[in-house]
Amino acid sequence: MLEELQRPAPPALTDNDALFLDVDGTLVAFADHPEKVVPADDLPHLLAVNAQRLHGAVALVSGRPIAQLDQLLSPLRLPAAGLHGTQLRSTADAEVVGGDTAQWLHALHQQAMRLAHQHPGMLVEHKGSALALHWRTAPQAAGAIVAFAQAQVAQLPGVRLQPGNQVIEFVSADHDKGGAVLALMRTPTFEGRRPIFVGDDLTDEAGFAAAMRQGGHGVLVGNRTTSHARYGLADVAAVHEWLRGALP
Numbered sequence: 624m625l626e627e628l629q630r631p632a633p634p635a636l637t638d639n640d641a642l643f644l645d646v647d648g649t650l651v652a653f654a655d656h657p658e659k660v661v662p663a664d665d666l667p668h669l670l671a672v673n674a675q676r677l678h679g680a681v682a683l684v685s686g687r688p689i690a691q692l693d694q695l696l697s698p699l700r701l702p703a704a705g706l707h708g709t710q711l712r713s714t715a716d717a718e719v720v721g722g723d724t725a726q727w728l729h730a731l732h733q734q735a736m737r738l739a740h741q742h743p744g745m746l747v748e749h750k751g752s753a754l755a756l757h758w759r760t761a762p763q764a765a766g767a768i769v770a771f772a773q774a775q776v777a778q779l780p781g782v783r784l785q786p787g788n789q790v791i792e793f794v795s796a797d798h799d800k801g802g803a804v805l806a807l808m809r810t811p812t813f814e815g816r817r818p819i820f821v822g823d824d825l826t827d828e829a830g831f832a833a834a835m836r837q838g839g840h841g842v843l844v845g846n847r848t849t850s851h852a853r854y855g856l857a858d859v860a861a862v863h864e865w866l867r868g869a870l871p
Contacts, residue, residue, distance in 0.1 A: 630855030633819070633842045635868060641680040641813045641839075642673065643804055643830060645822030646687060646695070648788060649844050652859050655760050656746060657687070660695065667699040669866050674701060679714065679812045684800050684820070684830055686785070686792065688750055689719050702812065704803030706753045707785060707794050707826060711803060713810045721798075725752045727779050731793065738771050752795065759789040787824045801829030808837055821862060823847075 636642065644650055647660065650670075654660045674681040682702040683692050689705035689712055700715040710722035732749050735756060739745040744761030745768065748754070756772060758765045772791045776784050783796040804820060807813045818839035820830040831841025831851035841852035844862055856862050 630843060630850075630852060632856065633821075633840070633854035633865065636673070636677070636819065637817070638676065639816050640677060641682075641808065641816035641818045642677060643682050643684050643807070643818060643820040643834065644670075645800075645820075645824065645827050645830070645844075646683055646685040646692060648823035649821055649827075649859065649862055650683075651695070653759070653788065657691075657748060662695060663863065666863070667696045669863065670696065670701065671699055673866055677816075680816050682807055682813070684708070684803050684822075684827075686750075686753070686755070686787065686826055688722065702807060702810075704800065704807065706750055706798075707792070708798035708800055708803035708806070709752050709795050711806055713807060714812060722752045725782075725795075727782065728752070728754055728793075731775060731779070734775065735771070738767070742767060753792055755790050755792040757790045762789075765789070785826055787826050799829040800827060801833035804830050804833040805837070820852075821856070 647653060651660045651662045684704045685692055686707050687705060689703045689710050692703055693700055702714055703712045706722055710719050712719045731754055735747045739747050742761050742764035745764050746757035756768050758768050769791055772784055776782055781796050782793050785792040785794045804818055808818060818834040818837045820834040821842040822830055823844035828851055834841055840854060842854045842856055843850045843852035844856050856865055
């Protein structure tokens with residue numbers, strides 16, 4: 624059941640934890656365009672030190688492609704799940720599995736671009752095997768975008784809609800962040816550890832639920848009322864402070 628109670632701050636990490644981190648809205652603040660996001664200067668170092676402490680059991684779980692995550696946090700590479708679990712990299716040095724170009728995306732992208740021309744500020748983000756429609760800079764277009772997405776997904780077997788913070792995405796129906804957590808928990812680096820999932824958005828609810836089923840818990844970033852997460856942190860800065868508190 625989704626909890627509606629005020630959430631306490633999460634306890635400190637222990638050496639037997641596995642840490643799963645959403646990126647946008649959790650490790651970095653939102654920007655008008657995903658490419659304009661700027662991480663804090665010390666974020667790669669902060670994540671690297673936590674990964675060292677947890678013997679590599681720190682993973683990024685994001686709606687971004689893994690290649691974007693690597694670029695954002697360069698030179699750091701971590702285990703990662705991209706495109707809501709469609710892509711998976713089990714260790715920092717492993718090859719990325721999954722995320723082949725979706726055949727249905729070309730025609731959908733063209734239709735979405737036509738809609739964007741009618742709504743200045745709307746952003747269409749082509750991710751290769753997912754398509755995101757943003758209205759952060761076009762709030763008046765939210766209803767039209769959601770209606771378009773719902774109409775289109777009805778014609779796309781094997782595709783689902785993933786709502787998020789001023790965005791809705793077309794993604795594979797076979798993948799979500801919860802599945803990514805479970806897949807990584809079966810690998811040697813993460814197996815046997817307690818999963819902690821930190822995220823801010825509706826896309827992270829599957830991750831919270833998966834962590835809970837594996838004996839761990841979720842940490843919600845922000846003040847959204849209803850969530851599977853047991854604990855909460857106020858914002859990106861609070862996440863960084865909590866991560867710093869975990870350092871030896």
